[in-house]
Amino acid sequence: MKHLKPINKKAQKIEETITSVEEDVVALQQQPRPHVPMGCTLSFSPGWEVDAGGGTAGLCQPVERDIYDCYVTCFWPVQVPDHVNYSPDWASNCAAATKDWRNLDLVFP
């Protein structure tokens, strides 16, 4: 804090709490910018209402696109297996997700 100076122990605790929270949360608007993965969309602000081209086709819809984009290309922390680290073959027997999605199995990394 620049403008308030804590001068007792309780005030110091409050400052520590605020500082730790500020360091923990790195919003996309702040500097330095966090690593933004390539893939599903680069258009983060203010939400994911439109894709990079201003339309909706590139968004994480439908669900099969969600699965593959997150699995293969962008290593985004979603609830699908991770192609990069431990499940390179997860989608190998699912050639067309709309038909073969039942072949996708549970993974226990």
Added chain:
Amino acid sequence: MTTMLAHRYRRGELHEFRSSDTDFMYLVSAGAIFALDEGTRAVLDLLGEGEMSHEELATALAGAGHSPADAEDLIRELRQVRAIHSEQVTTAPAPSAPPADYPLQALVLNVTNQCNLACTYCYEFGADKIATPAGKPKYMALETAKSSVDFLLAGSGNREAVHITFFGGETLMNFRLLRDVVGYANEQAAAQGRKITFSLTTNATLLTDEIIDFLSDNAIGVTVSMDGPAEMQDARRVYKSGKGSYAVIEPRLRKLIARHKTRAITARVTLTAGVTDVIRIYRHLKDDIGFHEVGFAPVTTAGEEREYSLNGDDMTGVLAGFHALADEWLDYALHGRMHGFTNVSETIGELIQGTNKSHPCGAGLGLLGVSPSGDLSPCHRFTDADTHTLGHISTGIDQGKREDFLSRGHVQAKYECQSCWARPLCAGGCHHEAFVRYGDTGHANLHYCDWIREWTDTCLKIYGTLAVRNPGFLERFAERKGLS
């Protein structure tokens, strides 16, 4: 696209004070103290005139020469510490109730309810007494005292150190028991690898060389109830015959202070009608007799109709004396010296921590009183009062009664306290005083609210001055008081 911030801000609950050319704020929801700079000062002043929107505030700050980024910083910092609120921010929660199994820290053993003096204002025997000792033991038996030690050690969780205070009546009328219990308690604590410390309160009339040596050898802290120089001491601290006690205790006190070197020797003064010359009392007890510390408290009464009650004029005089001693305390502290005026020291200790009390004191929480018969009570002031028994040493704490006592005494249960900025330290004041005055331990002690606020403000200003001019003293003070 950036969304405009539509927050409207208002000042949070805080008490501002100024000392050593610096502005400070005391945050009531937390007990925290912050020094303000010119910018945060400006924000609070702007909001002092009424609620403002984020944009209005930012514009006004820009007008006062702050850059837009700086204005945002100012608003954010004040919002984060909750010195200012918007409607979208929930207020800080009030202090929550401590857990039901709060570990014991101290017991006050009333080793006897008998006394060789008959001080006219005594809360135990005087006009406003609440004790009902008829038919109960007058002296505590050794078995009861030993059970109390076991009870304390068993109920204190994993605390490394616990404390026993010996109290009366006149404590030294049962010195033999005291001596035996100290031995037993030391053995029991040592067997568990823990520490136990002791203190006692006495009127000093029965001190002998043998007793003084025992107290010193066992590092037993001594508080002497005493009202000042001879004419003040003898006004109300008298034998049953009416004879004053000063001449009896004076040589004993000098011996006590000369020989007892292991703990601070403290005087505890009760202020009553005519016994209000705080400075003269302090000079006598500190400089002449040689007490290390002197603390003052106005007498407890049911109202102002008692012969010994303090009236408004008396209290004005008392406060003037307190302020003079407080100035002296600060002067000592600026020169790195400890002053013996307990009323300032205690509050400074709490301000260092940022104490935010759910209850005014530890009574019924970490501290319990034990009567000569073994009855438990919230503290020594409720000893032998049937209406306030919280169980018995043989059967343990009556959790229902304790819960009732603690929920009444919780600061949130005291309506008047909710709008008072001094509540983190006061929490409504003494349970016993409230009962004597209002018939309810959970009643706020409204008769001294103005006094508490004025005194807290005085101590905050002392604290602020030290934080600016001698912060090292506050650190050493915290270490010395075991606060760090």
